[in-house]
Amino acid sequence: MSARTIQLKHPRRLFIGGEWVAPSTEETFEVLDCSTEEVVATVAKASSADMQRAVAAAREAFDTGPWPRLSPQERAAYLERFAQRLEERNDDFARVWSTETGIVYKVAQPRIGLFISGAFRQYAAMASTFAFEEEHRAVTGNQAYRVFEPVGVVAEIIPWNGPAGLMAYKTAPALLAGCTVVVKSPPEAPCSAYMFAEICEEIGLPPGVINVVTADRDVSEELVRHPGVDKITFTGSTAAGRRIASIAGDRVARVTLELGGKSPAIVLDDYDIETAARTLGESYFGYNTGQICHSLTRVIVPRDKHDLMVQALSDVAGKIVLGDPFEVETTSGPLASARQRDTVDRFVAKGVAEGALLATGGRRPPHIKRGFFFEPTVFGNVDNRSAIAQEEIFGPVLSVIPVNDEADAIRVANDTPFGLNAAVFTNDRERAMRAARQLRSGTVGHNGPRTDFSIGFGGFKQSGIGREGGIEGLVAFMESKTIVMA
Template sequence: MTNRTIELKHPRQLYIDGEWVEPSTAGVFDVLDCSTEQVVATVARAESADMQRAVAAARKAFDDGPWPRMTPLERAGFLEKIAVRLEALNDEFARIWSLETGIVYKVAQPRIGLFISGAFRQYAAMASTFPFTEPCQSVTGNDAYRVYEPVGVVAEIIPWNGPAGLLAYKTAPALLAGCTLVIKSPPEAPCSGYLFAQVCEEVGLPPGVVNVITAERDVSEALVRSPDVDKITFTGSTGAGRRIASIAGDRVARVTLELGGKSPAVILDDYDVETAAATLGNSYFGYNSGQICHSLTRIIVPRAKHDAMVEALSAIAREIVLGDPLAATTTSGPLANARQRDTVERFVAMGVAEGAVLATGGKRPPHLARGFFFEPTVFGNVDNRSSIAQQEIFGPVLSVIPADDEASAIRMANDTPFGLNAAVFTNDRDRALAVARQIRAGTVGHNGPRTDFSIGFGGFKQSGIGREGGVEGLTAFMESKTIVLS
């Protein structure tokens, strides 16, 4: 796979009101191949005036257009058409993901369909199963209905680490609900949004139903502040999520926030360390270089097995083949950008300064002079209250934390401001369920990472508000209304 450019039909334009339009300025974003640092695409930079135009188009489409007034089955027909086109473009979405963020192509290629076309097919099927209009009986004996109606104009703010899949799990339920959308793609990874806009045009969505722009944070903030936006759905850092929530709170706008994580893997005393290390190390280092919010980065292990876990994870880290994410022999690619690599370097230095033992990795690989590469890194004897155990690093760094017993392991798992994901490693299913119920996280897997958007995904505490995927991912884009007849 030698072609390293990203071909888009309208890279210097914005998709607004069903058309490719000229932006208000000549500003652009250069998109870098994160393994070569070369420009692979250049896209239009939206400013506040462009955002306002997109919001106006979505507002008009919601207030006056046909989309909210179609039946769910009619809207589902469009979702099915979108799914067909996404399947046809699966490999290109995977290649874009690899070039923009560094995920290995052979990992991205089979996964991307589960997220993008899978999301649209799942929600298309819900048109026949979800009770959009449900007969009820009023306490006074009157006939009544509970109906679900679209929340309105939705602003989607998409992250750079997995833009296509996260766009899909926001867009598919919002469209089925009858909402209209302004999708704000990230400057670091905008090309999936462009490709999706091309699909929307091809399937003939009514004008203004989906609008796609790429912009910086100042435009995102103006989008959140817009009184014509009824709901904001955001995936990104907890800091940015706090800002969005505070702005939305001023006008009581609806929000779904999928934020950061510092997720624990609790290894119980009956489970084999080598087996746990193989599951954790290979899934973590090999999946987007740790640039995943729900990664299991805190490995809490019985104190007697601590050294064995550190050595097992270090052995896996040393076997990782860093390189071009498009190459068949590569098992882990670069970080997405220089800023993220700098962040990882800073945390590694903090880990050493705070007394953790750097077992392996911890620096830029000397044989890879270009690209945003960083060695898979393992720390041992990590204090659960230290910076590397409490703050999200978003890079290939694992922390092994010794625990005295099961109760202390559970306490440490919960001793964090986050609560996005977790896992319990034990041979006893009943014990796994009992421990899982004590961990405050939106998902808890047994013997590995088990996040499942088809059921629901989201976090406790500062990991967010609301859920994406599943039935909750649909109701998040609707208002429930009670109608009582006389």
């Protein structure tokens, strides 16, 4: 076992119906430290029978339990207690995130609280500001009301790259809405979900309101198919999202899908190339090694500045310190798994085969013998129709794409099946706003990567359906009902 073994109270059990229950089989998942490839935790593997039990517990808690019948203010009190415990355990969550996925600890430690405790506090506050009941006057003159009621039992399918934060932005609004939840945590990174379950027990959340299991894809699909599940909220790949949407559509289940991205960063002709390169390279290579769905991976520049940008990004990549995420000097950690490292390897080979210029990186670092590391990589002269420009790589690979002018830049930026995030680099704020309004993207940042879940997050096109965070993230877990009085 690694010296950084993750301490969980009940790793070989499942949290169902407010209790830590024994799984139906003795099968387990081994969780690896992605820096050392050593086992740091072993957790129970949920079977079909376990998933059925979790849905039944959530169903009973919704249909007959107190949770949906509490007032929003009463539910918010639980959210506040949840937030307090999350804040107290902030460091535990940060360390687990670094160990499981490779994000540098000094980046994870201050950032994770913005997501997990911040989400619970934001939605607790909405109990007093959101209009759960509105009075109207019908066109006939009758008194009428619009009320918001919980959608029901929610299945949360959590990704491995940022499990705690994404779980928080699904769970907090679902709880405030009055829903009950089955959390399906990822086998590669299940420990945050276990810690969430521990907090549920500590704060006395009513039985069955949150249930936590870890399962493979086949059992996850059963969860999506289950008639007792009213809504699925999923973050992950577009391919998996298509599958979930088709299954949910067959029984008209509600879905929120936050899927892949191939996000553009447009650097206009009035902006300093080296400044843009530092902003893009340091944030991209240094934040979870590019394992972020909204990463700005396509750098679109005027043709006459292409070579300068390639060189500037290569210089930034050359200064990145790969290593153990917990070491102070490290600025970029490993990828989360051998499978993800191999995926990045294959895409680099595709890029070379398609004729792009491999300016730097493109290999496993020869001086690091253990862990799932990959060098920061920059491609130049990338054709926007190539695989490395069109497909999500989820690793430390940037593509520089030359264009003729601003109109061409916007055309190329939109020439993708995705539309999750984007950025416009210019010293002219009005020009930035004009360009942003032309981009088919759920978020656009000015002079850097700037997303904000507290306002709302989600994508256009194949980057998903619906929004998480903000008021839209709450409404997504409710049904609107009109009541017209006699």
